[in-house]
Amino acid sequence: MNLINRKVLGTVCLVIATFLNPFGFDILVYKLTQLTSDYWSTMYALYASALLFFGFSYTAFKLGKRAIGNIFLTLAMFLNPFGYDLVVYVITMLTHDYWMTMSIMYMLAGMFFGGFLYLSNINPITKLKNKFKNGQNIQ
Numbered sequence: 228m229n230l231i232n233r234k235v236l237g238t239v240c241l242v243i244a245t246f247l248n249p250f251g252f253d254i255l256v257y258k259l260t261q262l263t264s265d266y267w268s269t270m271y272a273l274y275a276s277a278l279l280f281f282g283f284s285y286t287a288f289k290l291g292k293r294a295i296g297n298i299f300l301t302l303a304m305f306l307n308p309f310g311y312d313l314v315v316y317v318i319t320m321l322t323h324d325y326w327m328t329m330s331i332m333y334m335l336a337g338m339f340f341g342g343f344l345y346l347s348n349i350n351p352i353t354k355l356k357n358k359f360k361n362g363q364n365i366q
Contacts, residue, residue: 237346244339246311253329256308256315266319270312277307 249256259269280303287296318328344351 233346233348237343240339240342240346244336244343247314247332247339248336249311249315249329249332252305252308252311253332255306257325260325266316270308273306273308273312277303277309279303280306 256269256273259272260266263269263272280299284296284299284303287293287299315328315332318331319325322328322331343349
């Protein structure tokens, strides 16, 4: 029985790509670090904010406010730097440049996302051409 196949590897690549993708979070960390003048103070503020929004989402779900709970949960997940903070810190210590670190993070995320597309046999160019050719809306 083969537990690791293309589909499993593709899913692993997608998870890693999502984890490494700093889209939007990089600017937030940069601006907060400028404000606090310390990387770890920024991380503590983000952890506290994420915890607060997780609490808000839990309360909203308990009260039956699913839409609001989903918004709070999304904000909590965006602000949660769990694990990502250590990866960024280590790469920054190696490069001594925040924006070089972010470039590396984007490249790594792109490589793993490309791996997902390859392993899942997805050609995004063909998919887009077919959508436009058939007059379908892109969803």
